[in-house]
Amino acid sequence: MSAGTLYDKVWALHQVAELPGGSTQLFIGLHLIHEVTSPQAFAALKDLGLSVRHPESTVATVDHIVPTTSQARPFADPLAEEMLATLEANCAEHGITLHGLGSGRQGIVHVIAPELGLTQPGMTVACGDSHTSTHGAFGAIAFGIGTSQVRDVLASQSLAMGKLMVRRIWVDGQLQSGVYAKDLVLHVIRTLGVKGGVGYAYEFAGPAIEALSMEERMTLCNMAIEGGARCGYVNPDQTTFDYLQGRPFAPGGEAWDRAVAWWSSLASGPDAVFDDEVRFDASAIAPTITWGITPGQGIGVDETVPTLEQTDPDERPLAEEAYRYMDLQPGTPIAGTPVDVCFIGSCTNGRLSDLQAAAAVAKGRHVAPGIKAFVVPGSEQVAAAAEAEGLDQVFTAAGFEWREPGCSMCLAMNPDRLEGRQISASSSNRNFKGRQGSATGRTLLMSPAMVAAAAIAGKVTDVRQLLTV
Amino acid sequence: MATPFPFGPIPAVTGTAVVVRGDDIDTDRIIPARFLKCVTFEALGPAAFADDRAELADAPAGPHPFDRPEHQGAAILLVNRNFGCGSSREHAPQALMRWGIRAVVGESFAEIFYGNCLALGIPCLTAGHDLMLAIQAAAAADPAAVFTLDVAAQALSGAGQSWPLELAAGPRQMLSTGQWDATSQLLAHGADLEATAARLPYLVTFAA
Ligand code: SF4
Numbered sequence: 001m002s003a004g005t006l007y008d009k010v011w012a013l014h015q016v017a018e019l020p021g022g023s024t025q026l027f028i029g030l031h032l033i034h035e036v037t038s039p040q041a042f043a044a045l046k047d048l049g050l051s052v053r054h055p056e057s058t059v060a061t062v063d064h065i066v067p068t069t070s071q072a073r074p075f076a077d078p079l080a081e082e083m084l085a086t087l088e089a090n091c092a093e094h095g096i097t098l099h100g101l102g103s104g105r106q107g108i109v110h111v112i113a114p115e116l117g118l119t120q121p122g123m124t125v126a127c128g129d130s131h132t133s134t135h136g137a138f139g140a141i142a143f144g145i146g147t148s149q150v151r152d153v154l155a156s157q158s159l160a161m162g163k164l165m166v167r168r169i170w171v172d173g174q175l176q177s178g179v180y181a182k183d184l185v186l187h188v189i190r191t192l193g194v195k196g197g198v199g200y201a202y203e204f205a206g207p208a209i210e211a212l213s214m215e216e217r218m219t220l221c222n223m224a225i226e227g228g229a230r231c232g233y234v235n236p237d238q239t240t241f242d243y244l245q246g247r248p249f250a251p252g253g254e255a256w257d258r259a260v261a262w263w264s265s266l267a268s269g270p271d272a273v274f275d276d277e278v279r280f281d282a283s284a285i286a287p288t289i290t291w292g293i294t295p296g297q298g299i300g301v302d303e304t305v306p307t308l309e310q311t312d313p314d315e316r317p318l319a320e321e322a323y324r325y326m327d328l329q330p331g332t333p334i335a336g337t338p339v340d341v342c343f344i345g346s347c348t349n350g351r352l353s354d355l356q357a358a359a360a361v362a363k364g365r366h367v368a369p370g371i372k373a374f375v376v377p378g379s380e381q382v383a384a385a386a387e388a389e390g391l392d393q394v395f396t397a398a399g400f401e402w403r404e405p406g407c408s409m410c411l412a413m414n415p416d417r418l419e420g421r422q423i424s425a426s427s428s429n430r431n432f433k434g435r436q437g438s439a440t441g442r443t444l445l446m447s448p449a450m451v452a453a454a455a456i457a458g459k460v461t462d463v464r465q466l467l468t469v
Numbered sequence: 470m471a472t473p474f475p476f477g478p479i480p481a482v483t484g485t486a487v488v489v490r491g492d493d494i495d496t497d498r499i500i501p502a503r504f505l506k507c508v509t510f511e512a513l514g515p516a517a518f519a520d521d522r523a524e525l526a527d528a529p530a531g532p533h534p535f536d537r538p539e540h541q542g543a544a545i546l547l548v549n550r551n552f553g554c555g556s557s558r559e560h561a562p563q564a565l566m567r568w569g570i571r572a573v574v575g576e577s578f579a580e581i582f583y584g585n586c587l588a589l590g591i592p593c594l595t596a597g598h599d600l601m602l603a604i605q606a607a608a609a610a611d612p613a614a615v616f617t618l619d620v621a622a623q624a625l626s627g628a629g630q631s632w633p634l635e636l637a638a639g640p641r642q643m644l645s646t647g648q649w650d651a652t653s654q655l656l657a658h659g660a661d662l663e664a665t666a667a668r669l670p671y672l673v674t675f676a677a
Contacts, residue, residue: 013668013669014665014669015665016658016661016662016665017658017661019651019654019655020642020643020646020648020654021639021640021642021643021648022637022638022639022642023639025654025655025658025661025662027662027665027666027669029669029671029672036505036558037557037558037559039508039509040508040509040510040559043508043509048652050652050656053662054666057672064505065506077506079506079507080506082508083506083507083508086508120671122670122671123671128557128559129556129557130555130556130557130581132557144557144581145557145581145584146557146558146559146562146581146584146585146588147510147558147559147560147563147585148559148585148588148589148650148651149584149585149588149651151652152651152652152655155652155655155656156652156655156656156662157662157666158655158658158662159651159655160651160654160655162639194493194551194554195493195550195551195554195577198551198577198579198580199580228551228554228579228580230580230581251675255674255675256675258670258674258675259670259671259675262670262671262674262675294493294495294554314492317491317492318492318493321491411497411502411556412501412502412503413502413503413505413506430495430497430555430556432495432497432498432555433497433498433520434497434498434501434520435497435502437502437503439501439520439523439524440524
């Protein structure tokens with residue numbers, strides 16, 4: 001059993017009570033809500049005659065259903081309009097802060113909470129969205145929950161949870177140029193499998209992790225859930241503190257020093273005991289891309305689609321299903337696969353540094369004929385920062401569309417979606433069948449720079465070739 | 470017509486079974502994202518597995534199990550590994566529940582899906598790979614067979630056979646005693662809740 005890890009310390013501090021049935025009641029320090037998974041929870045609360053226990057620890061935004069072309073109200077889609085109106089009414093009724101459209105703070109929930117300084121080390125963070133693991137980048141214990149649990153957190157600011165085991169993912173070495181946190185996490189998931197993390201919290205540590213920026217750490221923790229781990233985290237360090245200092249909801253003045261002292265004390269100590277440890281070498285990782293229908297079906301861009309013989313016997317039925325669905329031939333190189341749509345955005349890779357990396361590839365080049373390419377900043381703040389540097393100009397000059405913030409084509413809840421058998425190069429996090437809005441649409445997951453490279457070439461391309469020219 | 474939604478203690482689930490084979494069936498397949506555009510769960514039942522069903526509608530091997538006449542009204546869903554992976558959407562178990570499912574047996578479940586099911590009073594029990602294949606084969610061979618899933622005894626019986634299953638002690642107790650709905654349990658510790666809040670540095674010593 002793990003001991004002395006950040007996970008153990010944060011868990012112990014937030015334990016409220018032991019519940020009948022053996023689970024633990026865990027206090028939730030920050031509850032993030034959005035329009036998709038909260039309306040039924042508010043309705044259930046009303047049915048029970050309950051109110052929101054800690055509205056000041058509850059923060060809302062709107063992201064999944066917002067259109068990325070025109071965000072004028074009312075939305076063209078009446079269902080989307082109803083969802084946002086319901087969220088607005090619920091927040092007003094319960095005194096919950098809503099960072100809505102045009103506030104300058106709206107955006108994908110996992111982008112805005114960190115950039116506003118709401119997410120801090122040592123917190124427990126819950127949100128009705130599986131990619132809540134993102135917030136673990138700060139050394140918070142953050143996990144996605146279902147709507148019944150959203151109701152529970154609204155009612156009691158706590159959750160019934162079982163304690164996870166802790167696996168340390170130790171990464172030595174250094175990522176090469178053209179290789180990003182997205183490639184690292186796709187590589188980890190490819191190696192450990194989409195079920196490898198079930199029952200675990202992933203602690204990402206080691207020299208390669210310490211060298212990552214906060215935004216890269218967010219990309220990494222964001223996809224812990226795709227590896228089956230309910231949460232992933234990085235121990236807080238100077239990088240974390242530098243990122244947080246001066247943000248609107250971060251501690252200020254002399255409270256800042258107390259905060260840093262406490263945050264520093266939370267990191268897993270040298271004597272920490274882990275339930276498991278796996279080691280990787282960052283320098284050996286190539287730009288990584290998925291070829292199949294789960295995030296675990298990834299390969300280096302210089303590799304070929306695995307044959308059945310190269311596939312673990314257990315995984316063969318899934319591989320066969322993926323060959324059929326993706327229409328890719330085992331044994332053929334993934335590089336050169338033609339794409340139709342190129343999407344840069346999402347809570348995985350819709351932050352400023354992601355757009356900078358993609359813009360560096362797009363600059364002075366042009367999207368290949370017939371390719372639809374678009375960039376969706378993760379938040380209003382990201383959009384403003386990118387525009388201040390002229391990234392929007394770089395993208396539009398290169399033939400990309402520059403859109404309004406939202407979840408966009410990460411999932412099919414807004415007008416952005418694949419049509420028919422279209423195949424996308426996408427910086428998002430899920431390549432499940434039908435994920436991007438067409439029941440037969442296909443998704444190749446990769447880093448934002450790789451998406452930009454695919455847009456320029458019209459086909460899957462090793463971005464390192466474009467960076468060295 | 471479907472039985473009422475789970476309520477109170479759930480010692481057992483009885484009904485016919487429907488087999489949906491395959492590993493890693495994710496929540497986008499159980500309920501495609503476009504159906505998440507709703508402010509209530511009411512209309513989700515018919516949308517369960519919508520895209521998979523459409524894909525198989527004219528398949529030579531016949532329609533999706535959820536579209537076969539003999540499985541209408543089935544209460545027990547028999548699946549394989551890592552069922553319910555992907556998004557946290559409770560819309561997935563809600564869609565299954567509203568279609569009529571009251572219990573799921575599989576080789577393994579994604580954690581959030583499992584928790585969401587428990588919160589709705591839908592037991593998810595596990596069986597090893599070979600055992601699961603045997604259960605699925607027995608159910609497929611006799612679609613009219615009525616099965617009983619005994620929560621406390623962790624067993625499934627029907628079609629003249631019986632199989633041992635697994636369910637962790639916690640969920641077993643919660644389901645058997647009717648305490649699977651966590652809200653009231655959580656609210657029972659109001660003083661402890663505030664005591665916990667009072668010792669969290671970020672809420673006290675350096676709160677903004
Ligand atoms: S960007 Fe995608 S994964 Fe992230 S919150 Fe939005 S829909 Fe979910």
